[in-house]
Amino acid sequence: MRQAPVTNAFTIDVEDYFQVSAFAPHIPRSEWELRECRVERNVERILDMLRRRKVHATFFTLGWIAQRYPHLVQAIVAGGHELASHGWDHQRASDLTPQAFFEDVRRAKALLEDLGGVPVLGYRAPSFSIGRANPWAFDELERAGYRYSSSVYPIVHDHYGMPEAPRFAFDATTRGFMEVPPTTLRLLSRNLPCSGGGYFRLLPYGVSRRMLRHVNEAERQSAIFYFHPWEIDPDQPRVDGVGAKARFRHYLNLQRMESRLERLLADFHWGRMDRIFLGTGSLNA
Template identity: 55%
Template structure:
């Protein structure tokens, strides 16, 4: 059952823009999964530490705060990065262990994945982990058990819904505002940002959409989303998107290469403008949760 949390929201009130970063490296993205097996990940140079620290610096230059959804695989190999993110005042949240889509796991595998990742992040950062984001926004009708598993593992919210039409994810009829997916349970789903244009729903949440669009169009869509938002306007990006010198992956399809490499050289400049044009907070703060201030 989908119960809106913000039925009394005043559209004229100031919007809360929530910034998020999906901490994964260039070789772990879904677009390259057909040519890079997980067993080969160790063969690739890890660049995520430097690119994430660059993202941290950019965010803090604007005095913003963000939520960092970290892969367990990354946290295991770069524990100092997790500690640094938390020490610099940002939210540590889970992106699952190894970027495996939810519906590609059994319920038992998913329960182990989210519990294992949560334990590691909490041990490293010394804070409670409240949030989860599914790789590839992959909580949908193919995994109806996922929210129960998250609630049982102790997560307070998910930001795994991208309610648009897309060839790999999304439900264009799904809620655009935060809702409770489980009757009688406190777990919240906070979808990433969308806007309505001429009766059609479009994404303004970040990622490849943000790199492909002129910046002025993205800014206008975010303002439109905020004007009608029944909750925080959630935006995301990846550290590899501000790493234009990353190694190029051989063998990937033209479509995958276009999606991944488009406008990487312009992304940092666009982020600077975005950070200057809106006031950004962590997702847990935007939802009024903020449990990660307390020790785990």
């Protein structure tokens, strides 16, 4: 008997190209207002892609973006997508005190709920910056009214990662607050990333597809896929002074990303984080 397809979570971290952590040494927050914003057109393209494919997704949205583009928040909700939080202005959770982190995530949640008119239940830390050094972040998220996070990446990475963390959803507080890690494939005693971002642009599409299929078919687990609006924008302004590694990671294969996303949407079954992991409504709605 053929098994029903596993529903995976299609997620977007709504931030602009100049807000990524790798560019922070080159673009202070005080200069963000001076930069050409391209997030509006890129999110609109993503919404159109999802509409054509009849897919509902989760948009982890910065408060800074929502404040300046409230119509994007409203378009996300109107499209049937989940509105979730990416914090206020892309400060890494690991750089904040518990109280400062609480204020950041509470402020973002309040604005998103005010603009979107829906509860905001999910959070993703900028640069997956929750790990072994700051487990208190889960308590602060729960205190702020969130119900789940997708912020612990169980891999080895030079900027983030907690390879010993569970690969799939787990209770992070013993009180039911859920952490849903980005997806990895276990191979030779090591977790390999297969959940999107720069890895999806680096690897041939067929490799990413095989990895995700293994998670779905062999492990019968829902995968978490993520990307950023700037990743479908090969014409974005180049940032001066960026090192070779950061430049490679950021700009690699931007021109191929949109077509790969189209293939991915066609090859797998997708839904919203809240409906898959919290059971808030029909997976097919």
